Amino acid sequence: MPELPEVETIAQGLRPLLTHRTITGIPHLAPHLNPQGPNSLIEKLIGQQIQGVSRRGKLLFLDLSPTERIAFHLRMTGRLGMSPAGEPPGAHVHLLINLDNQSALYFQDQRKFGTFRHYTEQELNAWPFYSRMGPEPLSVGEEEFLGRVEGRRGRIKALLLNQEVVAGIGNIYADESLFRAAIHPATPASALSRPRITSLYHALQNVLREAITAGGSSIRDYRTAAGLVGTFQNAFQVYGRKDQPCLRCAESLRTTKVAGRTTCYCPTCQPEPVSG
DNA sequence: AGACCCCTGGAC
DNA sequence: GTCCAGGGGTCT
Numbered sequence: 001m002p003e004l005p006e007v008e009t010i011a012q013g014l015r016p017l018l019t020h021r022t023i024t025g026i027p028h029l030a031p032h033l034n035p036q037g038p039n040s041l042i043e044k045l046i047g048q049q050i051q052g053v054s055r056r057g058k059l060l061f062l063d064l065s066p067t068e069r070i071a072f073h074l075r076m077t078g079r080l081g082m083s084p085a086g087e088p089p090g091a092h093v094h095l096l097i098n099l100d101n102q103s104a105l106y107f108q109d110q111r112k113f114g115t116f117r118h119y120t121e122q123e124l125n126a127w128p129f130y131s132r133m134g135p136e137p138l139s140v141g142e143e144e145f146l147g148r149v150e151g152r153r154g155r156i157k158a159l160l161l162n163q164e165v166v167a168g169i170g171n172i173y174a175d176e177s178l179f180r181a182a183i184h185p186a187t188p189a190s191a192l193s194r195p196r197i198t199s200l201y202h203a204l205q206n207v208l209r210e211a212i213t214a215g216g217s218s219i220r221d222y223r224t225a226a227g228l229v230g231t232f233q234n235a236f237q238v239y240g241r242k243d244q245p246c247l248r249c250a251e252s253l254r255t256t257k258v259a260g261r262t263t264c265y266c267p268t269c270q271p272e273p274v275s276g
Numbered sequence: 277a278g279a280c281c282c283c284t285g286g287a288c
Numbered sequence: 289g290t291c292c293a294g295g296g297g298t299c300t
Binding site: 077111155158257260 | 285
């Protein structure tokens, strides 16, 4: 579910509620999500004060100290939110963290793809998914983005989805940014001129900024930290709009598969690359 | 690059 | 029933 704008929205919502709170208990912890053993995690967390909430790509961190944090990856259906302490976990709640102000942070995940783990900085840097992660798309400079995309083999959408190229893009924002840049998702990156990659860079930044402002996109499961739906789904131009008219040219939008993901595009505004 | 895998539930 | 879903890992 959550891509960069959704994780950022959740982080912004949790930050004022969690910063400087002390963890007083872990009343619920699903064993299947805790390979290190329950006592190991509980011992590491009880009594710790949360120093802040941060995000890197699609990872959300509870910062416990300069060298210790909890990393959450929400994958498809993960949610983070607050509930009154002592409230019994609802369906699919896999972690409950009691805090020193009678509130609790919960992690809920219907499909159980989501993960969380306590990391030291050393352990985090030894995690390839983290250490190999590309730059933040909203911070990366135009030149660096060009350098990471220009001339590479692979289709442009696959590169956008590759967290080592740029971190935090998923199926929605890949499709939306490619439509805005008028690039067919299956175009080999090597077939894109510098001006077209630059156009994609700006389209990507714009769509991510707008989505964060809208509180993210709620297709099914995503909710903000306060349990509210985002509204950027109302601004989708291609995602989920198969067979509906293109908002720019009225042509019927189509789907194809790129990088194993359903991909929605306009066959007129995003023409197939000439040579393939 | 593609085929599965993890898992649950909604749409058809 | 079957297919599909904001993700990512592994294996061919």
